[in-house]
Amino acid sequence: MPNxxxxxxxxxxxxxxxxxxxxxxxxxxTTLKKFEATLNQNDVEQARLALRIATRALDKAATKGIIHxxxxxxxxxxxxxxxxAVTKQSAAE
Numbered sequence: 001m002p003n004x005x006x007x008x009x010x011x012x013x014x015x016x017x018x019x020x021x022x023x024x025x026x027x028x029x030t031t032l033k034k035f036e037a038t039l040n041q042n043d044v045e046q047a048r049l050a051l052r053i054a055t056r057a058l059d060k061a062a063t064k065g066i067i068h069x070x071x072x073x074x075x076x077x078x079x080x081x082x083x084x085a086v087t088k089q090s091a092a093e
Contacts, residue, residue: 024066031057035079044087051083 002008035050055076062072 021066028057028061039086042090044090047083051079054079
């Protein structure tokens with residue numbers, strides 16, 4: 001336990017931020033899983049909407065420092081590639 005007043009405050013601040021970061025990271029993962037589920041159902045319009053929501057969530061997480069911006073960019077790229085592959089496949093059928 002810290003003895004200095006400023007150190008006590010840092011412990012409280014860190015705990016509060018950790019809780020927020022955990023919550024936001026969990027929400028981000030849920031958003032990505034919803035996109036995956038929509039993509040597996042072969043519903044292109046719902047998948048397009050879910051992709052837009054997932055992209056926005058990734059951008060917000062990168063802005064808030066939850067994930068690194070390059071990680072967000074890589075994930076967006078992979079999600080978009082998967083979406084495009086499914087749309088090409090459904091267009092071919």
